[in-house]
Amino acid sequence: MTTTETPSNITSRPQPATDSRPGSNIILIGMAGSGKTTIGKALAHRLGLAHVDTDHLLEAWWGIQLQQLRDLLGLEGFLEAEKKCVQGLILEDCVISTGGSVVYRAEAMRALQALGPIIGLTAGFPAIAERIARNPHRGLAIAEGQTLEDLYRERQDLYQSWSDLCIATDTHPIAACVQTIEEWLHGQKEGPAERI
Numbered sequence: 001m002t003t004t005e006t007p008s009n010i011t012s013r014p015q016p017a018t019d020s021r022p023g024s025n026i027i028l029i030g031m032a033g034s035g036k037t038t039i040g041k042a043l044a045h046r047l048g049l050a051h052v053d054t055d056h057l058l059e060a061w062w063g064i065q066l067q068q069l070r071d072l073l074g075l076e077g078f079l080e081a082e083k084k085c086v087q088g089l090i091l092e093d094c095v096i097s098t099g100g101s102v103v104y105r106a107e108a109m110r111a112l113q114a115l116g117p118i119i120g121l122t123a124g125f126p127a128i129a130e131r132i133a134r135n136p137h138r139g140l141a142i143a144e145g146q147t148l149e150d151l152y153r154e155r156q157d158l159y160q161s162w163s164d165l166c167i168a169t170d171t172h173p174i175a176a177c178v179q180t181i182e183e184w185l186h187g188q189k190e191g192p193a194e195r196i
């Protein structure tokens with residue numbers, strides 16, 4: 001080791017290996033309750049990949065639940081913490097489920113784009129409202145005075161514009177969503193990537 005090298009085993013973050021394959025992950029985005037965690041786990045299992053959920057990383061890093069973190073940091077602070085978490089990801093061959101609010105930070109989305117194709121999970125507002133009501137402990141990055149429907153409408157174009165593929169999770173069961181994603185990924189390996 002020369003004197004200019006940083007001892008990588010002590011303080012520096014691990015860097016991607018020189019033979020790393022950027023883009024080998026699969027990223028899921030979508031509204032809270034759209035199924036990022038559920039489909040992410042099932043897809044990872046199906047493909048034999050590891051599953052990483054950035055919501056769980058944030059909770060582990062801060063040691064508190066997401067809604068508590070949102071309350072502690074405020075909306076902007078939460079979005080910044082989520083962005084930093086995503087920008088710090090160094091991953092290969094993982095299915096990455098994200099938080100619903102990650103689309104509010106373009107830098108975070110560009111970091112995700114570098115990690116692999118982005119799949120947007122969609123569902124109509126009634127299904128999202130029902131799924132969120134079923135799990136009231138689910139955190140939400142919602143501004144004061146905003147309704148869930150406002151939030152849903154505000155985000156639709158964002159999710160769509162960052163997605164390489166969109167899959168409806170309210171009209172297809174989990175296994176069918178996983179199969180469609182798997183087939184699409186297979187097609188991507190054979191031909192050039194296409195935004196649909």
Ligand SMILES: Nc1ncnc2c1ncn2[C@@H]1O[C@H](COP(=O)(O)OP(=O)(O)OP(=O)(O)O)[C@@H](O)[C@H]1O
Pocket residue numbers: 030031032033034035036037038039055097098099100131138139168169170172173174177
């Ligand atoms: N086809 C489907 N795909 C995914 N989830 C489905 C489907 N049908 C029903 N569900 C249900 O919808 C819910 C989706 O919740 P999940 O926690 O996976 O969403 P999420 O996008 O990760 O939300 P959050 O952003 O809050 O983490 C689960 O209760 C799941 O069982």
Ligand SMILES: O=C(O)C1=C[C@@H](O)[C@@H](O)[C@H](O)C1
Pocket residue numbers: 031032055066067098099100101138139140141142
């Ligand atoms: O859609 C949202 O606003 C959120 C969804 C969750 O995944 C968490 O990332 C967080 O609670 C915010």
Ligand SMILES: [Mg+2]
Pocket residue numbers: 036037038053055097098
């Ligand atoms: Mg989730």
